[in-house]
Amino acid sequence: MAEINLLRYYPRAKRKMGKPRSLDPANREAALKFGAEYFDGTREQGYGGYRYDGRWVPVARDIVEHFGLKPGDRVLDVGCAKGFLMKDLMAVCPGLQIYGLDISEYALRHCEAEVAGRVVRGTADRLPFADGCFEAVLCINVIHNLDRNRCIAALREIERLAPSRGYVQVDAYHTEAEREIFLGWVLTAVTFLKPEKWRALFAEAGYKGDYYWTILEADPAWNDFNACDPASANH
Numbered sequence: 001m002a003e004i005n006l007l008r009y010y011p012r013a014k015r016k017m018g019k020p021r022s023l024d025p026a027n028r029e030a031a032l033k034f035g036a037e038y039f040d041g042t043r044e045q046g047y048g049g050y051r052y053d054g055r056w057v058p059v060a061r062d063i064v065e066h067f068g069l070k071p072g073d074r075v076l077d078v079g080c081a082k083g084f085l086m087k088d089l090m091a092v093c094p095g096l097q098i099y100g101l102d103i104s105e106y107a108l109r110h111c112e113a114e115v116a117g118r119v120v121r122g123t124a125d126r127l128p129f130a131d132g133c134f135e136a137v138l139c140i141n142v143i144h145n146l147d148r149n150r151c152i153a154a155l156r157e158i159e160r161l162a163p164s165r166g167y168v169q170v171d172a173y174h175t176e177a178e179r180e181i182f183l184g185w186v187l188t189a190v191t192f193l194k195p196e197k198w199r200a201l202f203a204e205a206g207y208k209g210d211y212y213w214t215i216l217e218a219d220p221a222w223n224d225f226n227a228c229d230p231a232s233a234n235h
């Protein structure tokens, strides 16, 4: 189990928000449907337009190298959304057998053409695949949307499908100030913990794969929210 940032080349997000978007319950309610509003609606209710632009290519290269993936290997992306990372993994490692799972019917209906037929609707805490059938399972910015018990179930599922070969990235904070920023910005996450608490949760679940954090911090230059970690551009 290693702490490793496989999203180090993911671009930083700039956030300009008049007021913390999660203060409005209507924004949270809309986002939690993981439908059109969340992916392709306003920035107050989600991504503000979730469109493919190739930004996952360097991340995909890092993932292939980190796991030593080769053509024919089977990889699962849990919370694959529209399949952007899947598409780029297929491009950087032709012949990789990549599959995706997401709870969002909307995202799967609007997935990239290259991944159609490789995605399935489901939930991270009940993965419909056999034990040990993947060389790697990726789960980026997904399980913090589940409560603590379901997080543990999801981590067990990832470990079951790819023992010691998972990569999980989750929302985390170090300071109270970072936590406040999360509370103002994050619409769908319900479990965000300090790294040491996440490590304890991983251990409790018996999760032995790799992991990293998405941490938001205020950027005084923008007088606004900004990501200190590229992965937080996901939110």
Ligand SMILES: C[S@@+](CC[C@H](N)C(=O)[O-])C[C@H]1O[C@@H](n2cnc3c(N)ncnc32)[C@H](O)[C@@H]1O
Residues within 6 Å of the ligand: 034, 078, 079, 080, 081, 082, 101, 102, 103, 104, 107, 122, 123, 124, 125, 139, 140, 141, 142, 145, 146, 234, 235
């Ligand atoms: C912040 S997005 C991250 C998407 C993608 N992994 C990325 O990093 O760009 C969270 C994704 O998790 C999905 N999701 C939320 N709850 C889920 C669950 N219980 N099981 C599977 N996917 C879920 C959402 O539909 C959404 O696609």
